[in-house]
Amino acid sequence: MKLTLPFETWVELHHFHQQVQLRISSVYFYLFCFFLCVVICRDFFLLYAMSTHSKKSALNDDEISPTPEEQLKKINEVKRILGPLPEKLSVYCSDASISRYLRARNWHVKKAAKMLKATLKWRSEYKPEELRWEDIAVEAETGKIYRSNFVDKLGRTVLVMRPSRQNTNSTKSQIKYFVYCMENAVLNLPPDQEQMVWLVDFCNFNLTNISVMVTKETAHVLQEHYPERLSVAILFNPPKFFEQFWNVVKPFLEPKTRKKVKFVYPGDANSMMLMGELFDMDCLESCFGGNNTEAFDIHRYAERMKEDDKRMSSFWTRTNGTADAASDMATMMSFNSVDDASSSKSDTEVDGSGDEKGEEDPSPVDKDAQSVNQEVRATLVT
Numbered sequence: 001m002k003l004t005l006p007f008e009t010w011v012e013l014h015h016f017h018q019q020v021q022l023r024i025s026s027v028y029f030y031l032f033c034f035f036l037c038v039v040i041c042r043d044f045f046l047l048y049a050m051s052t053h054s055k056k057s058a059l060n061d062d063e064i065s066p067t068p069e070e071q072l073k074k075i076n077e078v079k080r081i082l083g084p085l086p087e088k089l090s091v092y093c094s095d096a097s098i099s100r101y102l103r104a105r106n107w108h109v110k111k112a113a114k115m116l117k118a119t120l121k122w123r124s125e126y127k128p129e130e131l132r133w134e135d136i137a138v139e140a141e142t143g144k145i146y147r148s149n150f151v152d153k154l155g156r157t158v159l160v161m162r163p164s165r166q167n168t169n170s171t172k173s174q175i176k177y178f179v180y181c182m183e184n185a186v187l188n189l190p191p192d193q194e195q196m197v198w199l200v201d202f203c204n205f206n207l208t209n210i211s212v213m214v215t216k217e218t219a220h221v222l223q224e225h226y227p228e229r230l231s232v233a234i235l236f237n238p239p240k241f242f243e244q245f246w247n248v249v250k251p252f253l254e255p256k257t258r259k260k261v262k263f264v265y266p267g268d269a270n271s272m273m274l275m276g277e278l279f280d281m282d283c284l285e286s287c288f289g290g291n292n293t294e295a296f297d298i299h300r301y302a303e304r305m306k307e308d309d310k311r312m313s314s315f316w317t318r319t320n321g322t323a324d325a326a327s328d329m330a331t332m333m334s335f336n337s338v339d340d341a342s343s344s345k346s347d348t349e350v351d352g353s354g355d356e357k358g359e360e361d362p363s364p365v366d367k368d369a370q371s372v373n374q375e376v377r378a379t380l381v382t
Contacts, residue, residue, distance in 0.1 A: 066107055074102055074109050081113040082120075088129065088316055089120050096194060104227035119225045129316050131180045133305045139177035140305075142167045143296035147184055148199070149304075150283035150292070156231060157185040157196040160285070160296075164204040171213050178218055182226055184308055187315065195231035197278065201287060202238040233261050234274070236288055 066074065075098045085093060098116065105111035123129070133140075140146065144165040148158040159181060168174060185196045222230070235242070243263060250258055264271040266289060275281070275289050284290025 071099065071102070071107075074107060074112075075099060077109045078102065078113045078116065081109070082117065085120070089123065091316060092120070092123065100194065100228035115224065115227070122225055126179070128179045128183050129312060131176065131183065132309050133302060136173070136177040136180045137302065139168055139173055140301065141298055143298065143301075145177065145181050146296060146301055147181065147188065147304075148285070149294075150280070150285075152197050152278045153280065154193060155190045156193050157188045159185050159196060159198050161198060161200045163200070163202065163209045164206070166209045171211065171217060174214050175217050175221065179221060182222075182229070183312070184305065186226075186229065187308060187312055195229055197231055198233040199288060200233060200235050200238075202236060202242065203287065205239060205242075230260060232278070234264050234278075235261065236264050237266055238263065 065071075072095075075095050078098050078101070079093070082093065093116070098112070101112040101116045101119075102109070105115055142165040143160075143162060144167065145159060145161050148160050151158060166174075189196065246261075246263075262271075262274055264274055266272065272289055275284065279288075279290065281290045283292055286293050
């Protein structure tokens with residue numbers, strides 16, 4: 001049976017259909033306007049946060065370093081705050097080490113002590129000095145990170161990094177290997193040097209080589225537990241998109257940190273001059289523009305690391321032996337109790353070294369800027 005409708009009904013249906021389409025179009029239009037406003041507000045907020053953070057960073061960078069007498073006074077004040085330590089941790093807390101934490105916190109005693117206590121707790125739990133080659137050998141097979149067999153002209157340790165040679169998926173294992181490399185690099189620094197050089201080779205680099213999780217955790221470990229250990233990081237022949245990301249992230253970095261990162265391109269004579277200033281070209285690997293054609297050999301590298309492992313053991317037992325586990329646990333508990341007890345107290349007292357009263361909490365803008373900073377840095381590397 002054929003269904004027929006009056007002409008007026010067809011007109012009404014057509015009119016109804018037009019109204020529905022109009023309303024749907026209106027919804028899409030309003031959604032478009034909403035998302036456009038969100039994007040504009042987000043960009044405005046980012047620019048404001050970047051501007052505020054950059055101004056504060058510039059002010060902090062302009063602070064004058066204390067005199068040697070004042071530095072020693074601050075170092076002793078940090079020691080007083082830390083109190084007695086087990087053998088391993090007391091070896092770690094040399095005057096030079098405390099000085100690095102003070103420099104990382106612009107010579108604020110309480111901030112440096114808080115940062116150092118967090119590192120001591122981390123070292124008590126993670127025990128990086130006890131990592132051995134057998135624990136990380138699989139991670140090292142491709143040569144994605146290794147200590148080179150040459151140093152720079154100042155005798156500083158050189159860590160070579162090749163992100164394109166990532167060979168595992170475990171974040172925990174990758175961080176463990178990074179920590180092992182950092183400990184080994186520090187072990188091989190000469191007595192008159194406390195910073196290392198990074199050579200990052202971007203050959204065959206693509207966005208799948210590094211995970212966001214590993215990048216974030218690596219940045220956290222480096223910044224919180226190895227402060228002032230990096231002298232210069234040379235990014236050798238990075239892809240152009242990487243440099244664009246770098247231009248975005250620069251405002252978030254402290255000026256002195258920003259100055260440590262150098263871009264070097266093989267076809268750029270001016271940037272290649274830096275390699276000649278830092279390295280003996282006969283020792284520098286050919287992939288970085290040097291004359292050394294020796295390739296990474298995992299077997300020979302393993303032997304070097306095993307010898308260094310023996311030195312690491314003797315370093316931590318050079319006096320009266322290592323602290324026992326009970327002593328380490330007691331120290332960790334004391335760090336927690338001191339942090340809890342002093343967190344409110346330190347907000348109102350002034351220490352004897354002339355620090356400011358308390359520690360200002362970052363503003364909401366600073367907190368968001370720091371959060372975005374982590375994300376952009378992760379994007380930068382990955």
